[in-house]
Amino acid sequence: MKSLPITIDSVSKAYGSYVALDDVSLDIQAGEFLTLLGPSGSGKTTLLMALAGFVRPDSGKLLLGDRDITRLAPNKRDIGIVFQNYALFPHMNVLANVAYPLALRNTPRAEARQRALATLARVKLDGLAERNIAALSGGQRQRVALARAIVFEPRVMLMDEPLSALDKNLRETMQYEIRRLHDDLGITTIYVTHDQREALIMSDRIAVMNAGRIQQIDTPQRIYDRPSTRFVAEFMGEANIVAPGSVRRVDGAEASRETLMIRAESFHLDAKLAGADAVALEGMLRAKAFRGENWLLTLALDGGQEVLVCIPAALAGGCAELAAGQRMTAYAPAAKVHAIAGAMA
Amino acid sequence: MLEAYPQNRFARIVLWSFAALVMAFLMLPTLVVVPLSFSASSLLEFPPHAYSLRWYENFFSSATWMAALRTSLILGTLTALIAVPFALLACISMNRLGGKTAASIQSVLLTPSVTPGILLAIGLFFVLAAQRLVGTLFGVLVGHVVLAVPVACIVLLPALARFDWNQVQAARSLGANWARAIGGIIVPQLRLSLLSATLMAFLTSLDESVISIFIASGRNSTMPKLMFLSLRDQIDPTIAAISTLWTAIVVVVVVIVALRQKS
């Protein structure tokens, strides 16, 4: 199947005086799995609905391949969409739901039936073709929605938080299966979530959105390790934003004059593990908590700032003996210390 | 709701008797004509001394009454066929627009149902007169559609409010144009409400007399118009037979609507 690249070019959308999309530009390559990640109200659904044709941008252009689709009717875009609540048709059975897009394209009945059945098998729903929608579990509905969105071989697929209604175990299975389906079909996919773990696991690239703007577009690793803004750093996990001047270099070299981002799990308590060019943070232990796979220590730096230090249980031999109020030092390898733009709050 | 019923047995008997009395008060005047219509006498007397079906015969063999019956049934059917699709589209757009715009459209659409019939009829008369449509069936049809649209909207609006609009977006994204999304996704799921709306629109037309009296000519009198006229000119039990039949039709339609809405 030939998939297409998507170009989003300076798209803006305001509802009254509220700006839902603020000059968003984004290039998605053919066959790429891109995730839009951001807090509630950041404009993810609005951007997806603009691509689908249900929201008309105030300005900017949307291209599918080299075709301008900004003003094209939704039914002419050939985009498969999985809605958050699945939006299955309750008055049709599973087979009719999946065959619906084929029926709209005047596919002969026998062929439509056979393609729908093959797609159902692909999402592991063999044998449920004649079921009513009401008689399906949440996970099964999710699969029907997927099957219906891919059966007509669209060249782009949009998914708006498709897994948010499922329980944790099922969600993890489906993350894996959706990604595998994407790899099999090679279909350009934009996936929306506000779960950063899900975004890290599934995506080729992640676009982090906040307040209608794209903050950073990058691979999951770079988004996590090299966030370009404080917002991205804090949204992606336990990040410490450390003011310039509160760190020193173990090797005596001059410490950075920039604002630094150090993730809680980057620290070591043992200087030897952190390497020769590590940075050290000194302070007083304020609190400690055992979390099963790790210990979470809260360190109050001398400047008063608090830093979270996360030590894997396997390496945390001494943690149980640490007492609140005691002075201690945490070390972070230089590779894990990342300077970010933006002043301290 | 259920907690509102009195627990006490005596209070319950009083409540039920009161409800029964109210029902009787509402229904007896209508039911009185039933025995009258089977009377053998040519006077309206109650209770009748002897029974016969002569007034029914009289009705079915009268060319004037049969013409009026046909006019009424045609008008009712056309009214429903025009008013319900119009109301469905209007309700869909109100549902989508939301906010103040939808509220103002809704109040305009529903106005005819609260305007006194006589005002509407006079207004319509002048509008139709300007188009030389007074006395035509089409003129009466326009009036009935105006009255039936709010009735259909009142049935359809809440049904659409409960409808999951994502389904229409899903259908659109899967390749359906507007007509196919409405016909294939909305209509089948709202079929019970649409049936109710159709029957209610049909009844609205069947029952309407004021506009018919103002607009319809002698040749295309509707049943209610002819009934008014014949009450004025001559009183014999034929009118009782017709009223009985008319009531029966209305009751049947209302019962169908009520049963449908329950299921």
Ligand SMILES: Nc1ncnc2c1ncn2[C@@H]1O[C@H](COP(=O)(O)OP(=O)(O)OP(=O)(O)O)[C@@H](O)[C@H]1O
């Ligand atoms: N039709 C509308 N009218 C007015 N405001 C709207 C409309 N649709 C969206 N908004 C506003 O635009 C902003 C972005 O909405 P959007 O649905 O894109 O957020 P989101 O990132 O998908 O959030 P969530 O994670 O909660 O789904 C929100 O503040 C929302 O209130």
Ligand SMILES: [Mg+2]
């Ligand atoms: Mg959303």
